[in-house]
Amino acid sequence: xELGQMxxxxxxxxxxxxxxxxxxxxxxxxxxxxxxxxSDFVSQVxxxxxxxxxxxxxxxxxxxxxxxxxxxxxxxxxxxxKGSSSSIGAQRVKNACVVFRSFCEQKNxxxxxxxxxxxxxxxxxxxxxxxxxxxxxxxxxASGGMISAMDLGF
Amino acid sequence: MGMxxxxxxxxxxxxxxxxxxxxxxxxxxxxxxxVTTVDTGSKALEFLGLRESNDPNALETHQQEVEINLIxxxxxxxxxxxxxxxxxxxxxxxxxxxxxxIMSSENVPARISRCLEEGAEExxxxxxxxxxxxxxxxxxxxxxxxxxxxxxSEEENATLKPEESLxxxxxxxxxxxxxxxxxxxxxxxxKRKAMEEVISADRSRPKYNDITTSA
Numbered sequence: 001x002e003l004g005q006m007x008x009x010x011x012x013x014x015x016x017x018x019x020x021x022x023x024x025x026x027x028x029x030x031x032x033x034x035x036x037x038x039s040d041f042v043s044q045v046x047x048x049x050x051x052x053x054x055x056x057x058x059x060x061x062x063x064x065x066x067x068x069x070x071x072x073x074x075x076x077x078x079x080x081x082k083g084s085s086s087s088i089g090a091q092r093v094k095n096a097c098v099v100f101r102s103f104c105e106q107k108n109x110x111x112x113x114x115x116x117x118x119x120x121x122x123x124x125x126x127x128x129x130x131x132x133x134x135x136x137x138x139x140x141x142a143s144g145g146m147i148s149a150m151d152l153g154f
Numbered sequence: 155m156g157m158x159x160x161x162x163x164x165x166x167x168x169x170x171x172x173x174x175x176x177x178x179x180x181x182x183x184x185x186x187x188x189v190t191t192v193d194t195g196s197k198a199l200e201f202l203g204l205r206e207s208n209d210p211n212a213l214e215t216h217q218q219e220v221e222i223n224l225i226x227x228x229x230x231x232x233x234x235x236x237x238x239x240x241x242x243x244x245x246x247x248x249x250x251x252x253x254x255x256i257m258s259s260e261n262v263p264a265r266i267s268r269c270l271e272e273g274a275e276e277x278x279x280x281x282x283x284x285x286x287x288x289x290x291x292x293x294x295x296x297x298x299x300x301x302x303x304x305x306x307s308e309e310e311n312a313t314l315k316p317e318e319s320l321x322x323x324x325x326x327x328x329x330x331x332x333x334x335x336x337x338x339x340x341x342x343x344x345k346r347k348a349m350e351e352v353i354s355a356d357r358s359r360p361k362y363n364d365i366t367t368s369a
Contacts, residue, residue, distance in 0.1 A: 029281070029283055029284065033180040038180065045173060049173060052172070076232075079259075080171065083173075083174065083259050083280065086280060086281050087171075087174055087177055087281045
């Protein structure tokens with residue numbers, strides 16, 4: 001595929017993430033914080049998000065599997081995940097966390113299990129899409145092209 | 155031309171989330187600030203130079219390690235919350251003039267007013283944006299102005315900006331009592347410098363009863 005086509009693909013792909021609500025405008029703040037002295041910022045924060053989320057989802061699974069669920073533990077985990085997903089613009093993950101927290105407040109174990117599944121689903125989705133996004137960018141750079149915030153088409 | 159030198163502002167950022175620390179650090183760096191990040195309120199106090207003494211209710215002031223122009227802290231943190239940290243800073247004679255900003259992912263009006271009443275300059279809803287961070291400059295400028303007032307000025311007639319002259323005129327009547335009330339050891343003989351301290355003290359502590367009731 002030639003460079004121009006690849007760049008168009010990247011634009012279209014990125015746009016779709018916003019149209020589907022997987023990402024929100026907060027994600028667009030990230031490239032603004034990237035510059036020559038911090039050229040890897042976006043991928044660093046996204047990696048941090050993946051690491052944090054993997055850990056939290058694991059802790060949440062363990063906590064909800066206990067015979068007696070300790071909601072004093074569960075709620076802070078969801079709060080943390082809500083925070084980091086919000087910080088990078090992972091809108092659907094954030095929204096799923098909001099719902100999750102309301103069921104935590106009600107101490108509804110069954111509903112919380114369902115919420116966890118929902119959060120996991122949204123997380124794997126955004127993870128997958130972002131990984132694809134970065135791959136597309138890498139292909140462009142490898143072919144001698146450049147990525148700028150303009151390429152995101154906004 | 156201006157009184158304030160070009161040296162960078164140094165911000166102390168407190169957040170238990172690694173990701174958010176990274177974000178706030180970059181946001182502040184992008185606004186030309188030097189940043190120190192810590193993950194707890196206790197570490198923030200330690201960094202400032204406030205350490206617990208034997209008396210659990212008192213915090214001793216050790217030599218201030220670094221000059222901080224602003225503290226920005228998350229509200230929800232395990233152990234010492236951002237609100238607790240705000241209180242401790244404002245209770246400390248040495249550090250209460252440092253502007254404090256609170257960040258929170260939750261929009262709770264009662265929480266916001268509590269923080270503002272306790273002396274927080276701003277309350278930012280997370281995720282914090284570049285546009286929010288630009289609002290911090292005026293608060294940090296106040297601390298620089300105060301410091302500038304202490305140092306011998308090279309320009310005898312260094313002028314205040316027009317807006318500030320207005321403020322000086324407005325609070326002039328208050329000035330006499332405030333000079334007498336000044337408990338800080340940095341009283342200067344130069345009246346103009348004293349006025350600057352008064353202005354910055356007044357503006358950085360808008361809610362302090364001892365200034366308004368002394369009139």
